[in-house]
């Protein structure tokens with residue numbers, strides 16, 4: 001039995017024999033949005049990255065270690081919501097755009113003067129520093145590339161950066177912002193650091209996976225041993241993986257995974273659209289026990305029972321073949 005785990009890049013799907021739409025539905029997003037900062041984009045975090053109890057819901061953009069970098073509206077629209085909080089997003093602005101999307105800018109310092117004055121007046125009026133304001137379209141309309149705030153380090157932020165999101169206006173579901181920015185190049189392949197093998201007869205909480213190290217050679221990642229033989233009639237897999245892109249110094253979360261068994265697609269996910277209602281199922285997407293005990297994020301190539309992520313159009317799976325007697329996973333002799 002040959003098992004093949006394929007990790008996808010956002011804009012690198014063409015090398016693969018199966019077209020993306022044969023497995024995942026394809027949605028078109030606007031491609032003309034401006035970037036929220038006028039710096040060379042450098043990401044510290046991307047969409048769908050595993051974080052404690054949630055998937056990261058946007059991009060974390062470096063601001064060169066500084067605060068007070070100007071932040072711009074990515075498209076025409078109006079400021080529809082403003083938050084002043086000492087936790088979470090800190091000082092944040094939401095801009096509603098006519099195409100059906102909302103952009104979110106978080107951990108900010110000051111807003112542009114008219115908005116800042118309005119917020120200060122509301123704080124005095126309500127005698128509360130903490131605010132959540134919903135605004136009407138006529139109050140603060142903005143144009144694409146209009147300066148709206150200075151970046152900062154407010155709320156639950158561990159260093160100056162801009163947390164940037166794009167959400168569906170109707171569903172409020174965060175989308176992968178990179179889908180809107182094809183100019184941000186991603187031609188660097190993701191890689192599997194370790195393959196985790198589980199005994200499918202036992203609950204994930206009653207075992208520790210066997211971890212197998214991999215090595216990369218000529219653009220492919222192999223196990224360093226020739227094959228794995230598993231003495232069980234059920235097995236499932238997980239991966240410790242990371243992605244890279246031109247616009248990031250360190251590693252990022254993986255965009256897409258597809259698992260094939262003897263050439264047949266069995267399971268996969270794409271990080272495109274993860275609602276706040278479902279983000280806690282991150283704990284079912286990964287091996288939670290391994291995270292707690294070993295601090296590994298093992299992303300499962302398998303759906304745990306009651307994992308509601310299966311309902312997401314972009315987080316699809318087609319079930320795992322449970323009737324397999326033995327697995328041989330090709331190593332570098334293949």
Ligand SMILES: [Zn+2]
Pocket residue numbers: 045056058059060163164
């Ligand atoms: Zn963030």
